[in-house]
Each structure stands twice: as C-alpha cells, then as structure tokens.
Amino acid sequence: MKDFDDREERVGKLKGLGCARKRVEDARFTQGKGNYVDDVKLPGMLFGDFVRSPYAHARIKSIDATAALELPGVIAVLTAEDLKPLNLHWMPTLAGDKQMVLADGKVLFQGQEVAFVVAEDRYIAADAIELVEVDYEDLPVIVDPFEALTTDVVLREDLDTSEPGAHGPRKHHNHIFLWEEGDKTATEQAIESSEVVAEEMVYYHRTHPCPLETCGCVASMDKVNGKLTLWGTFQAPHVVRTVASLLSGIAEHDIRVISPDIGGGFGNKVGVYPGYVCAIVASIVTGKPVKWIEDRMDNLMATAFARDYWMKGRISATKEGKITGLHCHVTADHGAFDACADPTKFPAGFFHICTGSYDIPVAYVGVDGVYTNKAPGGVAYRCSFRVTEAAYFIERMIEVLAIELNMDAAELRRINFIRADQFPYHSALGWEYDSGDYHTAWDKALAAVDYEGLRKEQAERVEAFKRGETRTLLGIGLTHFTEIVGAGPVKNCDILGMGMFDSCEIRIHPTGSATARLGTISQGQGHATTFGQILASEIGISSDNITIEEGDTDTAPYGLGTYGSRSTPVAGAAAAMAGRKIRAKAQMIAAYLLEVHDGDLEWDIDRFVVKGAPDRFKTMTEIAYAAYNQAIPGLEPGLEAVSYYDPPNMTYPFGAYICVMEIDVDTGEHKIRQFYALDDCGTRINPMVIEGQVHGGLTEALAIAMGQEIAYDDLGNCKTGTLMDFFLPTAVETPHYTTDHTETPSPHHPIGAKGVGESPNVGGVPAFSNAVHDAFRAFGLRQSHMPHDHWRVWKIAHDLGLHG
Ligand code: MCN
Ligand code: CUM
Incomplete structure (x- = not known):
C-alpha cells in the first residue's frame, strides 16, 4: 500500500x-x-406584456381595450378592475408597504404597469398595447424628496397619514418612516465640544443594476392536477413560492417555483414584480402557460432601482485627527412604493454600518424614507442592504475631514482604524464586527502602490499645472471599507416573516x-x-x-x-x-x-x-x-x-482599494492608471472565482461612479431608459485591476469564510469617486456629486476657475 x-x-x-x-x-x-427563462417554451404558451404609463403622476379616467381585443391573436386585456375580485390589484411589498399590481385609479411613476395584454405571440401583444386607450389626467409631479416632504401634493392617496406605517408614525403624507440608531444627544454633544468638525451633504445618486438578462417568468397552471409551475428570474425562489401561495390561495405544495439559469441578478431579481402576478393570473384565467419577459426599457424604468440616498453628515475629531463622533441624517428617496428588499426590521438596511472601519466612540443615524414619483425599489446592485451607501458616506466624510484637518487621508484612516486586538468589536451603532486586521491590509496596499511616491508625484504635478506645463491632474482615490454580509441571525433578520437561515x-x-x-x-x-x-x-x-x-x-x-x-x-x-x-x-x-x-x-x-x-x-x-x-x-x-x-452573527469582510486617476482638466476625461484592490473575505474557497467577482464588482463600481445614473426631468420623465443613455462600461472603459488579499477568517463560520460578491462595489465606488475629488483637492474641491461623467468633471474644473 x-x-x-x-x-x-x-x-x-x-x-x-x-x-x-x-x-x-x-x-x-x-x-x-x-437554460434561461426565455428558453422555456411550452405548447400553447401565450405572451403577456404591459401597457405602461407615460405619465409620472396622473389620474386614470378610463381604459378602453375594445380595439386591442379586436386584434386577431389577442386573448385578454387585464386591468385593476379584473384583479379586484381576486384582491390582487395590489400586493404587499417586502418592506411592509403595498404596491399596485395594475394602476388602480392613478399612476405614480413613468413606466408603471397599467394593463396586461395577453396574446398568442410577443409581437401581437406589442401591437395590442398600442391599441389600448387610456385617458389620463395629469397631476403635479414630485421628483425631489425634499420637496415631497413639504408639498400639499398627496402621492399615496391609499394611505392614511394618521395611521402609522410599517415602521412607526409618518410625519407627512409623503413620509414613509423615520428610522434611527445610536445616541443622538451624546453624538451631538461630542461633535459640539470637538476641536474640528466637518460637515457635508453626500449624495449617492439613483442607478440601476441592469443585468444582461431582464426580469421575466413563465406561469403554467395545470388545472387538471391543480399544480402551478412558475419559472422565473428569482433570486429567492422559495420566498416567491410562499408569497405566491399566500396571494393566490393555492397550497404551497401545489406550487413549484424554478429559477433556471439567471443572466445576472445583482439584486434586481429579489423583489416581486407585477409581471409575475399578472402572468399567474393570466395562466389561471386562460388555462394556458403565459410568459412575461421585460424589454430593456421596462427593466431600466420600472424594476428595482438602487441608491438615491441624500446623506447629511457631520464628523468631528481632535486636532490630531482622532475621530470623536459621527452624525448622519439621510433623506431616502424610495419612489412610489416602499418596495425595498431589506430584512423586515431594517427599513434602511444595514446602513448603520456607516461608522465603517473606524473606532468611532459615539454615533447617530436617522433615515427618513420618502415617497416620490419614481419607480420603486432601492435595495439592489451589489449593495449588501445599503452598505454601498454607508461605505460611500463614511469614505467621503473621512476625505472631507482630512481636508478640514489639513492632513493626509491615508494617515487619518490609519490612526482611526479599529485595531486587530479590538475584535470582536462593538460599534457605536450596535454591530459586532467578527474579525479584521485593517492596519495590515492598509499598509500592504499603500506599499503596493508606492503611496509616498504617488503623493510626491501628485504635488509635482500640481506645481507643473500651476506653471502651465500640464493640463492633467493626478488623483489618488483611497478607500478602506468594511462590509457586513451573511444575513442573518434568524432572531434579527427575516424577509416577510421567514427567518434568514x-x-x-x-x-x-x-x-x-x-x-x-x-x-x-x-x-x-x-x-x-x-x-x-x-x-x-x-x-x-x-x-x-x-x-x-x-x-x-x-x-x-x-x-x-x-x-x-x-x-x-x-x-x-x-x-x-x-x-x-x-x-x-x-x-x-x-x-x-x-x-x-x-x-x-x-x-x-x-x-x-x-x-x-x-x-x-x-x-x-x-x-x-x-x-x-x-x-x-x-x-x-x-x-x-x-x-x-442559522448563523450566529453576520460576517464582516473588508478591503483596501486605491485608484490612481489622471484627469484632463479641459475635457473632463479621466484615465485610470492603476487600480489596486485588496480584499479580505476570510477563508478563500476559490481564488479565481473571487477575482472574477472583484473584477465584475469593480467594473460596476466604475460605471456608477463615472457615468451611470437613472435621471428624471421635472415632469418625472426617465431620461435614461435605454442603453444609449444609461452607461454600461465595455472593455474600452474598463481599466486593468490588480487584485490582492489578506485572509482573516471569520471566527464563527464553520470554515471561516466571509462573503465577497458585493465588496468590490461597496469599496469601488468611493475609491473612484475619491480619486476624482483628490485630483482637485489642491484647488479647493470638497464635495461634488456623482456620477463623475466628463461634463460634470469639466464643470468642477470650470467652477474652480481652472479654465483660465
Ligand atoms: N467565494 C469564495 N470565497 C469566499 C467568498 C466567496 O470563493 N470567501 C465565492 C463563492 O463561493 C461564490 C462567489 O464567491 O461562488 C460569491 O459568493 P458570496 O460572496 O457568498 O455571494 P453570493 O453567492 O451570495 O452572491 C451574491 C452577490 C450579490 S448580493 C450580488 S448583488 C452580485 C454578486 O454576488 N450579483 C452577481 N456577484 C454577482 N456576480 C455575477 N456574475 N452575477 C451577479 O448577478
Ligand atoms: Cu443588494 S444587490 Mo445583491 O444583494 O443581490
């Protein structure tokens, strides 16, 4: 042997x-x-598609489907009136709110589902949509969340302001919740008595996950056997089965939900959409399988968006740079319905990880959720439940504080990091960080890019610029992020009452x-x-x-x-x-x-x-x-x-990212010279898969920071509903990434592994954005909102007087 x-x-x-x-x-x-959802083809299958609202806010006076129904091949046109007897014209959202399945009396955002046309094929359905006549009476549109909280215009007429919402009292008819964490009084006292205070409004704009494959499903009701089969782009198929059973009254064992191959999810495919409900109803009504697949515009304009957080921050420190307190108030634009896919108890997700990688003695965060005339959603796009917003907020606040202190931002981070011997670390906002070694990761990252050398080069560049010898500036974008993933202990985290084991x-x-x-x-x-x-x-x-x-x-x-x-x-x-x-x-x-x-x-x-x-x-x-x-x-x-x-705690992956960027002051164009990404996700299962995750997430971060946005005009028209307007980076825009790692196992996970899928987006966005800001620091820039597209960067330079 x-x-x-x-x-x-x-x-x-x-x-x-x-x-x-x-x-x-x-x-x-x-x-x-x-084998994707659209590859599912069943005998006799019908196709459903939506009549969508061209208005962001309007009353529906009438819907006339006569002409559409006369078109050969059209089987049915469903409206809210048809769903009412089934009590399916509204559905519960994952955030404790409810959402119209089909417009019930009014529409609240452009692209909202008004009627569902069922036809023998996709093209007939598309033609029939044009024939459905809807008479709208337009209403005043509210796209600004701050205005939403003062206006007389009532968006959600179905809600009674005197009644509390899912997360407590509502202070205005367009207010959804106020959610708070931390010690407000102690934080305010700490900040007021501090030597240095930095204050800034940090906006993380609205964007969209935009997976290659859009959302869709095929519903097939077998009336003989009483079985419903539902294929769909579901990130949580079991939860969909439970929800489908509760909504339809069909016993759960008679429902089979299948997520076949999925062409990217990125959080876009967590929520429950009207298309699923309508396809199921249509299959029950017609006795035939019904397919519903979004087109690109439907996907960008009507399904779960991401971010849209206005974060007002105050951070204080001693003269030497030791942070003494952090205060944050968020105005969160949730759109027309609160359809965030957060764990039930957390209407702002895990945003209170916003103390980041730093040992901050006292902190407070308050989040006001607000209705506006925009598509619902909010928690999507590699976000770990609003951790992207939190990381962007703290990493911008650190930069602003560094400016206030006239201090190097890498050094400011270093002196405030939670030390390795402080883990498990209890944050001021209530989390228990399981493990970490931030100083080791940070030093490794700084050494890898020759940080000191870069700062010297940058200073020389500034001088050369002032002498008129160059028109490009050098930005060094620093980020040290802490993630919180692995929801979660069942005692804290559930989705619609289902514990998150x-x-x-x-x-x-x-x-x-x-x-x-x-x-x-x-x-x-x-x-x-x-x-x-x-x-x-x-x-x-x-x-x-x-x-x-x-x-x-x-x-x-x-x-x-x-x-x-x-x-x-x-x-x-x-x-x-x-x-x-x-x-x-x-x-x-x-x-x-x-x-x-x-x-x-x-x-x-x-x-x-x-x-x-x-x-x-x-x-x-x-x-x-x-x-x-x-x-x-x-x-x-x-x-x-x-x-x-049932995990005893969440895991806290972290990372140190550095982006080195050249910026052309006259065109606003940028070139990423170097991007170094060190990730620590505990025990590594497959280094190649991790690297792929990091590359993908960084590229999505690049998109968000440098160009991508879901933008609206004053009438609530979505200006970025196609890929002509919504920036998706290709190989041309994507830089080379250098990946690296440290390995600090999670003490409570059986193999010590932490998650990594969202880390590169959480850490990537502040790294890119900080690079842009840093390039202009010497000329007095403090804060400028993303996305940093060429026009906006040009405008920064212009406003700083750099165009002569
Ligand atoms: N992994 C590993 N070692 C670790 C941690 C993770 O090898 N220590 C591997 C895992 O085994 C897995 C992958 O990395 O194959 C991602 O694992 P994990 O971090 O646990 O994340 P999830 O599998 O739960 O994926 C979700 C995450 C999220 S929330 C978004 S959003 C996102 C992301 O993954 N969407 C993606 N990455 C994506 N990548 C692709 N290609 N498509 C998406 O839709
Ligand atoms: Cu928040 S996007 Mo991922 O959690 O599917």
Whole structure:
C-alpha cells in the first residue's frame, strides 16, 4: 500500500477549499447550452406584456381595450378592475408597504404597469398595447424628496397619514418612516465640544443594476392536477413560492417555483414584480402557460432601482485627527412604493454600518424614507442592504475631514482604524464586527502602490499645472471599507416573516459521488463550482464528483436565496455542517468495516485512517458503497444529510482599494492608471472565482461612479431608459485591476469564510469617486456629486476657475 504517502496528489484530485478550480457551469454557458427563462417554451404558451404609463403622476379616467381585443391573436386585456375580485390589484411589498399590481385609479411613476395584454405571440401583444386607450389626467409631479416632504401634493392617496406605517408614525403624507440608531444627544454633544468638525451633504445618486438578462417568468397552471409551475428570474425562489401561495390561495405544495439559469441578478431579481402576478393570473384565467419577459426599457424604468440616498453628515475629531463622533441624517428617496428588499426590521438596511472601519466612540443615524414619483425599489446592485451607501458616506466624510484637518487621508484612516486586538468589536451603532486586521491590509496596499511616491508625484504635478506645463491632474482615490454580509441571525433578520437561515442537503450515492442541493441560487457567482469545493474538503469526495443543484423548490431544501453576499456565509456554512454530518456517519461505517472503535480513527483528506496504522484505512468511496451494501448494526442504510444553518452573527469582510486617476482638466476625461484592490473575505474557497467577482464588482463600481445614473426631468420623465443613455462600461472603459488579499477568517463560520460578491462595489465606488475629488483637492474641491461623467468633471474644473 503506497496510498498514505501520496497526499499531495489526493489533495489535488479533491479540488477542495482554496483551489482555483475552473467554473463547471461555463461549459454550458459558453456553448449555448444555458437554460434561461426565455428558453422555456411550452405548447400553447401565450405572451403577456404591459401597457405602461407615460405619465409620472396622473389620474386614470378610463381604459378602453375594445380595439386591442379586436386584434386577431389577442386573448385578454387585464386591468385593476379584473384583479379586484381576486384582491390582487395590489400586493404587499417586502418592506411592509403595498404596491399596485395594475394602476388602480392613478399612476405614480413613468413606466408603471397599467394593463396586461395577453396574446398568442410577443409581437401581437406589442401591437395590442398600442391599441389600448387610456385617458389620463395629469397631476403635479414630485421628483425631489425634499420637496415631497413639504408639498400639499398627496402621492399615496391609499394611505392614511394618521395611521402609522410599517415602521412607526409618518410625519407627512409623503413620509414613509423615520428610522434611527445610536445616541443622538451624546453624538451631538461630542461633535459640539470637538476641536474640528466637518460637515457635508453626500449624495449617492439613483442607478440601476441592469443585468444582461431582464426580469421575466413563465406561469403554467395545470388545472387538471391543480399544480402551478412558475419559472422565473428569482433570486429567492422559495420566498416567491410562499408569497405566491399566500396571494393566490393555492397550497404551497401545489406550487413549484424554478429559477433556471439567471443572466445576472445583482439584486434586481429579489423583489416581486407585477409581471409575475399578472402572468399567474393570466395562466389561471386562460388555462394556458403565459410568459412575461421585460424589454430593456421596462427593466431600466420600472424594476428595482438602487441608491438615491441624500446623506447629511457631520464628523468631528481632535486636532490630531482622532475621530470623536459621527452624525448622519439621510433623506431616502424610495419612489412610489416602499418596495425595498431589506430584512423586515431594517427599513434602511444595514446602513448603520456607516461608522465603517473606524473606532468611532459615539454615533447617530436617522433615515427618513420618502415617497416620490419614481419607480420603486432601492435595495439592489451589489449593495449588501445599503452598505454601498454607508461605505460611500463614511469614505467621503473621512476625505472631507482630512481636508478640514489639513492632513493626509491615508494617515487619518490609519490612526482611526479599529485595531486587530479590538475584535470582536462593538460599534457605536450596535454591530459586532467578527474579525479584521485593517492596519495590515492598509499598509500592504499603500506599499503596493508606492503611496509616498504617488503623493510626491501628485504635488509635482500640481506645481507643473500651476506653471502651465500640464493640463492633467493626478488623483489618488483611497478607500478602506468594511462590509457586513451573511444575513442573518434568524432572531434579527427575516424577509416577510421567514427567518434568514439557509440550507444544504447532500446525498452520497453508492459509487461514491454526490448530489447536493442548496436554498440559494447562482446568477453568475459560480455556486456549482464553489459549493462543491466546500463539500469536497468536508466529505473527501472530489468536487468533480459532486453535482450542485439550486433553484427548484420541488427538490431543493427551503432557503432564503442569494443576495446580500449571504450564500457563502449562510448556505456555505450549511454545506459545511451537512458535510460534517456525513462524515460523522462515515466514521461509524469505517469503524465497523475496520473493526476498530470509531474514536480510533482519524480523518485524512478523503478517508478514515486507523490512528497509528496508516496502512489501515477506508476511503470515502468505499464507505459510500458500504452504506448501501452492508447491514451495519445500529446504523440506518444510506448516506444523506441536511443542515439548516442559522448563523450566529453576520460576517464582516473588508478591503483596501486605491485608484490612481489622471484627469484632463479641459475635457473632463479621466484615465485610470492603476487600480489596486485588496480584499479580505476570510477563508478563500476559490481564488479565481473571487477575482472574477472583484473584477465584475469593480467594473460596476466604475460605471456608477463615472457615468451611470437613472435621471428624471421635472415632469418625472426617465431620461435614461435605454442603453444609449444609461452607461454600461465595455472593455474600452474598463481599466486593468490588480487584485490582492489578506485572509482573516471569520471566527464563527464553520470554515471561516466571509462573503465577497458585493465588496468590490461597496469599496469601488468611493475609491473612484475619491480619486476624482483628490485630483482637485489642491484647488479647493470638497464635495461634488456623482456620477463623475466628463461634463460634470469639466464643470468642477470650470467652477474652480481652472479654465483660465
Ligand atoms: N467565494 C469564495 N470565497 C469566499 C467568498 C466567496 O470563493 N470567501 C465565492 C463563492 O463561493 C461564490 C462567489 O464567491 O461562488 C460569491 O459568493 P458570496 O460572496 O457568498 O455571494 P453570493 O453567492 O451570495 O452572491 C451574491 C452577490 C450579490 S448580493 C450580488 S448583488 C452580485 C454578486 O454576488 N450579483 C452577481 N456577484 C454577482 N456576480 C455575477 N456574475 N452575477 C451577479 O448577478
Ligand atoms: Cu443588494 S444587490 Mo445583491 O444583494 O443581490
């Protein structure tokens, strides 16, 4: 027997934790074998599409579908009146508000769903939409959230201001909630008695996740068997099943929800949209399958937007730069309905992570949610529940404070970082940061870019500019972010009452391969690759021999889905725990086979070995076979396990990003010379997948910071409803990224892993934006709102008098 000295080869074959295993799903994605919702084609299938409002705020006087119904191939036109008897003309949102499924008496944003046309094909449906005559009477439009709180114009006539909302009293008819955290009085006192105070309004503009594949579904009601099957672009298929059951009255076991391959989610596909409800109703009414797929404009104008946070900050410090307090008030523009997909108790998500990476003794945040005539949503786009806004806020406030202190911004960060010996760290706003080593990451990042050298070069550039020798400036964009992901402990976090645990079920087959199913759903993150690696290391079966399945509620265990970078922290933990159950039983089987006490065995990569007798062992393949082939006293046959994992805490990944940017003062154009991204997501499962996540997230951050926005005119017309106007970076605009890492495991996660999917967006946006600001610091710039497109950057230079 030579097997015991070929450990390296066995580890290699396992393709477990830490292996840069190639993504198994790419074989089908790159060869046209993906199976997306629009690939679902059923016999007799009909197509639904929406008549949408051209007005942002209007009363609907009448809807006449006569001409549309006369068009050959049109089957039905549904309006709110048709849904009323079913009580489906409104639906609950994930934020405790309700939302019109189809316009009920009025419309509240441009692109709102007014009627649902069902036809034999997509083109007939599109033609019929043009034939539906809607008589609108326009109403005053409110697009400014500050104006919304003072105007007499009532947006939500369905709500009674004297009644509290889902999160307490409402102070105005367009007010949704006031949500507060921290000690307001103590914070104000600390700030007032401080030597240095910096104050700024930081705006994180409205944008959109814009996944390549838009949202859509196919609903198929089988009236004979009483079964409803729903394929859709769902980031949380089980939750959709529960909601569909509650809304329709169909028993949950008679509903099957399937998320097939998803072409990018980015939070856009968490919420429940009117299209799903209408497709289900239409299928029930017609007895035929009904497909609904958005076009690009529908997607940009009507589905979950992101951000739109006006963050008024005050930060104080000693003369030496030690931060003494942080105060933040947010005016949060939620659009027409509060349809944020936050955990129930957190109407502003985890925004109160806004003390960031810093040891701030006292802090307060208050968030006012406000209705306006814009599309609903808010929590989307690699955001970890508003952590993007929080990180942008604190990283801008740090820069502004550095200006106020006339201090280097890297040094200011360093002297305020939470120290490694302070973890687990209790933040002033109530979080318990699990682990971190910020100083090590920061020093590594600064050294990697030669920070001192860059500052020298920048100072020389400023002098050269002043002498008229150059027209480009150099910006050094610094960011140290702290993320909070892995929602979450069930006691704190739920979605519509469903606790946010997650799950994994494993079946080991007799020949030593396995199938594992999880409650999450990949949208491009590579779960089929990486969850197999977690299991491989736990159960000693090569990840090549483990099939990972997600997204079918008939087969996968109940889970809360994929968003908030929670899959690794929660379902990844469930996978490890289920794996450990398998291994525990495998140990009993091995003990029986080897005729030793189970305590005399030790685990070694892919087998149990008798302690002190390395040539006596049973591999997992042998054990798997025995589980089905032998009658083992005291043990049930088979080798299966399931784990429902309730995490004890969230995980707190972090990172240090540095962006070096050249800015042409005369054109406002920028060039990114260098982008260095150090991420710490604890134990790394697949370095290649992590790097892919970081590249993608940074590119989305680049988009947001440098050009992308969902903009409205005063009449509430969405000005950026096409990809001509909505900036999506291509290879041309995307710079080279240098990635790096440190590895600080999470102490409470079974394998020490933290999430990473959203980190690059959380940290990327402030890095790009700070670079722009930093380039102009020497000329007096303090704050300027994103996106930093060429025109706005040119305008900064102009306003600073740099155009002579
Ligand atoms: N990973 C790892 N080691 C770690 C952490 C993560 O190897 N320590 C791997 C995971 O195994 C997984 C991937 O990185 O394959 C992302 O894991 P995680 O951070 O747990 O995030 P989720 O899987 O929950 O994905 C959600 C996250 C979110 S919320 C958005 S938004 C986003 C993102 O992922 N949407 C994406 N990245 C995306 N990437 C693609 N391609 N498409 C999207 O829609
Ligand atoms: Cu907030 S975007 Mo992701 O959580 O799906």
